[in-house]
Amino acid sequence: MRVGVFFFLVYFVPEIDELSFSVCRKMLSSGVCTSTVQLPGKVVVVTGANTGIGKETAKDLAQRGARVYLACRDVEKGELVAKEIQTTTGNQQVLVRKLDLSDTKSIRAFAKGFLAEENHLHVLINNAGVMMCPYSKTADGFEMHMGVNHLGHFLLTHLLLEKLKESAPSRIVNVSSLAHHLGRIHFHNLQGEKFYNAALAYCHSKLANILFTQELARRLKGSGVTTYSVHPGTVQSELVRHSSFMRWMWWLFSFFIKTPQQGAQTSLHCALTEGLEILSGNHFSDCHVAWVSAQARNETIARRLWDVSCDLLGLPID
Ligand SMILES: NC(=O)C1=CN([C@@H]2O[C@H](COP(=O)(O)OP(=O)(O)OC[C@H]3O[C@@H](n4cnc5c(N)ncnc54)[C@H](OP(=O)(O)O)[C@@H]3O)[C@@H](O)[C@H]2O)C=CC1
Numbered sequence: 001m002r003v004g005v006f007f008f009l010v011y012f013v014p015e016i017d018e019l020s021f022s023v024c025r026k027m028l029s030s031g032v033c034t035s036t037v038q039l040p041g042k043v044v045v046v047t048g049a050n051t052g053i054g055k056e057t058a059k060d061l062a063q064r065g066a067r068v069y070l071a072c073r074d075v076e077k078g079e080l081v082a083k084e085i086q087t088t089t090g091n092q093q094v095l096v097r098k099l100d101l102s103d104t105k106s107i108r109a110f111a112k113g114f115l116a117e118e119n120h121l122h123v124l125i126n127n128a129g130v131m132m133c134p135y136s137k138t139a140d141g142f143e144m145h146m147g148v149n150h151l152g153h154f155l156l157t158h159l160l161l162e163k164l165k166e167s168a169p170s171r172i173v174n175v176s177s178l179a180h181h182l183g184r185i186h187f188h189n190l191q192g193e194k195f196y197n198a199a200l201a202y203c204h205s206k207l208a209n210i211l212f213t214q215e216l217a218r219r220l221k222g223s224g225v226t227t228y229s230v231h232p233g234t235v236q237s238e239l240v241r242h243s244s245f246m247r248w249m250w251w252l253f254s255f256f257i258k259t260p261q262q263g264a265q266t267s268l269h270c271a272l273t274e275g276l277e278i279l280s281g282n283h284f285s286d287c288h289v290a291w292v293s294a295q296a297r298n299e300t301i302a303r304r305l306w307d308v309s310c311d312l313l314g315l316p317i318d
């Protein structure tokens, strides 16, 4: 039935025909991380690692011998995945710790626990994300997309930054999206209280991921810590859980959508590839540097977002 609907559209609507074949070509030329780097003795944190892109990223890093922390809001789901990764990779150093990015207390507790038990952190992958949630707020009163996708990771990164610097060379990968092109930082409506659209709220938060990456790269110059933002591609995952339209689209076009394992490739490329330090602050898609929107290249907005984020989270503005 799905194949029938697809071929009906392709056969009878020439525009869709052209679009789908060019999209198809693009999807099929998706990047692959070719790094052979092994990671014994290295410590990695992946947020949202119990499913989707995060799970596949964590699995690959465990396969290379790293000690991998799965930072998950649902510890039970995390434990099941940790067992699965331990079995498939033979690496027992896959650990689950509770992290709910929609609650700054949980983020602080995660960081405190991690810093108490680990002397190093070589790679932080800020992967967790929510998309198209009905209007809701985090425990601290932030709009859910901005709160989880941007502010949660902003705070987590700040709390772990000294450890990353002590462990240099180290890397931070922020999983953003092509959707950032539709994003805007409305400083007068950062919590969506004046107007709210679930899809745009996601786009705004993904733009914030890129602005954060660029500002962080500027501030970390010379520290040995580098940072990259990533568009993983359009990937079959649970991200579409809040939208029946998107679930339908993903189902209809599932032939052209990447698997989570393919979706993990660009994060892995940025975390592992040797010689990438010179490209700190850049955005990547299909394992190549990718173009970002004019908003995402605006240093003034990036600096202001940094200051506003510090202010909202009670961090000192430096
Ligand atoms: N799939 C796609 O096509 C695309 C994805 N991306 C980005 O890729 C990243 C990974 O998404 P993907 O794997 O597709 O989606 P999934 O929904 O499959 O995975 C998202 C992960 O984030 C976790 N998460 C959600 N909310 C919180 C929270 N409050 N605290 C901690 N963890 C949380 C989820 O945990 P739980 O299972 O408990 O809900 C889950 O582990 C996201 O940042 C997304 O924006 C970007 C472009 C396209």
Ligand SMILES: CC1=C(/C=C/C(C)=C/C=C/C(C)=C/C=O)C(C)(C)CCC1
Pocket (backbone or CB within 6 Å): 019, 020, 023, 176, 177, 178, 179, 233, 234, 249, 250, 253, 256, 257
């Ligand atoms: C038009 C079109 C598609 C739609 C793509 C969309 C809608 C992508 C959305 C991506 C998002 C939301 C990423 C998350 O960050 C498909 C399914 C690829 C198939 C070919 C035609």
